[in-house]
Amino acid sequence: MRVRVRFFAVAKQLAGLERLELELPEGSTIAQLRQQLAAAAPRLRAVLPQMSFALAAQYATEQTPVVPDVEVACIPPVSGG
Amino acid sequence: MIQLTNQAIDPTEVLRTVQSPAAGAVVLFLGTVRADEDSDGRKTIALDYECYPEMAAQEIQRLEQEARNQWRLSGCAIVHRWGRLDVGQISVAVAVSAAHRQAAFAAAEWLIDRIKAVVPIWKQACFDDGSRQWIHPGLNAASELQDP
Numbered sequence: 345m346r347v348r349v350r351f352f353a354v355a356k357q358l359a360g361l362e363r364l365e366l367e368l369p370e371g372s373t374i375a376q377l378r379q380q381l382a383a384a385a386p387r388l389r390a391v392l393p394q395m396s397f398a399l400a401a402q403y404a405t406e407q408t409p410v411v412p413d414v415e416v417a418c419i420p421p422v423s424g425g
Numbered sequence: 426m427i428q429l430t431n432q433a434i435d436p437t438e439v440l441r442t443v444q445s446p447a448a449g450a451v452v453l454f455l456g457t458v459r460a461d462e463d464s465d466g467r468k469t470i471a472l473d474y475e476c477y478p479e480m481a482a483q484e485i486q487r488l489e490q491e492a493r494n495q496w497r498l499s500g501c502a503i504v505h506r507w508g509r510l511d512v513g514q515i516s517v518a519v520a521v522s523a524a525h526r527q528a529a530f531a532a533a534e535w536l537i538d539r540i541k542a543v544v545p546i547w548k549q550a551c552f553d554d555g556s557r558q559w560i561h562p563g564l565n566a567a568s569e570l571q572d573p
Contacts, residue, residue: 353475353547354559394564398545401480417477417545421561424474424481424505424546425456425517425537 345412431508443500448522456517467552477545
């Protein structure tokens, strides 16, 4: 399945793009997506362990299954306020 | 009222939305851009905020609901600004009203703490030498990385 990942802040800066499409096996989880991302965007590798992920604009866990056509966001440590 | 805006925040307007005859206390918290200096002597002249709009609004909504579950509030308003803000400008306003001050103070403090911890908003420091740096708590090494 094709999954679109959206980047913000330092992740966007490092990846050099705002969105990236990944090809993942059906039933993949956020943990597997994280691994694929390290291969697809090597410049993100150093910070990937500190990134959170959101699925459909809600925080996901490593076990959350990724769903086709539902936006995944790569969320660096937040610094609002 | 929950709002993400790239326009200047008017505290009077925010306060107006939480005032109510049921409230004996109104607490307003404002976050403002501080003139900072880092270890290299670079001075912060502005902060550039980015947000994930759909999710940020949803997360703030969820926090308001959690606050209302913990304290009996009359009103609650949260406004966060995005885009480039100069030193002294208001980045966030949290206004809470309640029958008594204890609940209003506690809820306002809890809300700003949670906003800073979970809402997908990020700031980039803009320095007087023209350089910029993303601020990500716990990610110091990475935030030192600059564009090639």
